[in-house]
Amino acid sequence: MILQTLLLLLGFFQLPLANKGESDKPNIILIFADDLAYGDLGVYGAKGWTTPNLDQLAADGAKFEQFYVPHAVCSASRAALLTGAYANRIGIHGALDHSAKHGLNPKETTIAEMLKSQGYATGMVGKWHLGHHPEFLPTRQGFDSFFGLPYSNDMWPNHPETKNYYPPLPLIQGEKTLAFLEDQSELTTWYTQKSLEFIDKNQDWPFFLYLAHSMPHVPLFVSEKFKGKSSQGLYGDVMMEIDWSVGQIRKKLKELGLEENTLIIFTSDNGPWLSYGGHAGLQGGLKEGKGTSWDGGIRVPALMAWLGKIPSGTTLKQPTMTIDILPTLAEITGATLPPLKIDGNSMWNLLQGKEVKPTPYFAYYNQNELQAVIYDKWKLVFPHVYRTISAGSELRNDGLPVKYAHIRLEKEQLFDLSHDPGETTDIYSNFPEIVKMLHQFAEKARSDMGDQLTQRQGTGNREPGRISEK
Known part of the structure; x- marks a missing residue:
């Protein structure tokens, strides 16, 4: 294990030589946390721990109050982020594990x-x-280098509910396994170190760094330097280490004189995994969590800072979504949009304080179920089955989950999120014209991408990649 650790600490990315890019193209750092909840940052009301570096990032740029992921689950959320398309459009559902082909x-x-x-x-x-x-790894999807895990950090033999179902958890560099993890306490530190190395090596030309933290997804691990630092416990310690990681990256940018030409984006893949009790994040007043299309599952914190280009201290209230990041980066860098249809729209005008017409967004879950549509301050939720913590359940603080109960929502419900972010009061009968409009949006989505809840087949769906059977 000592040798493996040394390999990790001494390993370097092998990047091809590249010509220096034009000076007007910014560096881009996209930081994507795992299961980090809407209320987990100080600027979103976190209690029990502090996030000074992330709070400063918000002060230096824009804080989004209504930023969404289209799918409240790992793989689907990441597919949407990186392609600008709803994951159900491109055939990615749920959370892929070691058995996925x-x-x-x-x-x-x-x-x-x-x-x-x-x-x-x-x-x-x-x-x-x-x-x-191998054919699906980051190095085959446009990344010059990769250091990290192929899937979630709980997909290992120590999973509390499925002991020994998963194989050993590989830590990969490029396309080679460096080690099988037995302990994850240095994972955030390693990720940070590798990110700093990448910035150092690419400081003379434009770079794109995608840092996808494994934390605060369970199982929670934290390094010795942050153990016991928060008043909340292990989850708070983990949050403080993620915040430290952001601080290290900003410090490096400043040292290299890159701070003013770097766009930093920080957000999360979905809301908190509530069944894990004290090992889950803070909903921030929202309803439910990960694995649901209520706002607690799909609304996440989001910060974007680019000194001198995004006005500092900005708060954006208009709904936006991770699918908008790719087209935003295309506009900023002058890149051509993908040839295959995407679903996002550029946020650049919004980030610069200009008025932008709202656009409808859709929340999909399970196998292509259209569960909700969001437009401006309105959210229409369709009948479906969702999971929740049973009343009276005694949540734990030891990394073990409680069982979910499942509830069937029998009727459509409408919410005004500007006054009711917790989705407590159904106002469906009060706004028939709004309901009609949202239905029209939903019908277009069903025609295009399908909807398992209404047994609709879409015309715009694409297949995922599949390995060839031998």
Whole structure:
């Protein structure tokens, strides 16, 4: 294990030589946390721990109050982030594990592939979760380098509910396994170190760094330097280490004189895994969590800072979504949008304080179920089955989950999220015209991408990549 650790600490990314990009193209750092909840940052009301570096990032740029993921589960959320398309459009559902024989189709265009066409060096550190077979790894999807895990950090033999179902958890560099993890306490530190190395090596030309933290997804691990630092416990310690990681990256940018030409984006793949009790994040007043299309599952914190380009201290209230990141980066860098249809729209005008017409967003879950549509301040939720913590359940604080109960929502419900972010009061009968409008949006989505809840087949769906059976 000592030798393995030394290999990790001494290993370097091997990047091809590249010409220096044009000075007007910013460096881009996209930080994607795992299961980090809406209320987990100080600027979103966190209690029990502090996040000074992330709070400063918000002060230096924009804080989003209504930022969404389209799918409240790992693989689907990541597919949407990196392609700008709803994951159900491109055939990615749920959370892929070691038994999956499919992944993100190489025909799809990722942010990394798009930016490489503009002369960017591209590196990925952290959790991938879009196919663990070689043909689906980051190095086949536009990234010059990769250091991290092929899927979630709980997909290992120590899973509390499925002991020994998963094989040993591989830590991969490029396409080679460096080690099988027996302990994850240094994972956030390693990810941070590899990110800093990538920035150092690519400081002379434009770069895109995608840092996808494994934390605060369970099982929670934290290094010795942050153990016991928060008043909340282990989850708070983990949050403080993630915040430290952001601080280290910003410090490096400042040292290299890159701070003013770097766009930093920080967000999360979905809301908290509530069944894990004290090992889950803070809902921030929202309803439910991960694995649901209520706002607690799909609304996440989001911060974007680019000194001198995004007005500091901005708060954005208009709904936006992770699918908007790719087209935003295309506009900023002058890149051409992917040839296959995507679903997002550029946020650049919004980030600069200009008025932008709202657009409808859709929340999909399970196997292509259209569970909700969001437009401006309105949210229409369709009848479906969702999971919840049973009343009277005694949540734990030892890394073991309680069982979910399942509830069937029998009737459509409408919410005004500007006054009721917790989705407590159904106002469906009060606004028939709004309901009609949202139904029209939903029907277009069903015609295009299908909807399992209404047994609709879409015309715009694409297949994922699949390994060839031998």
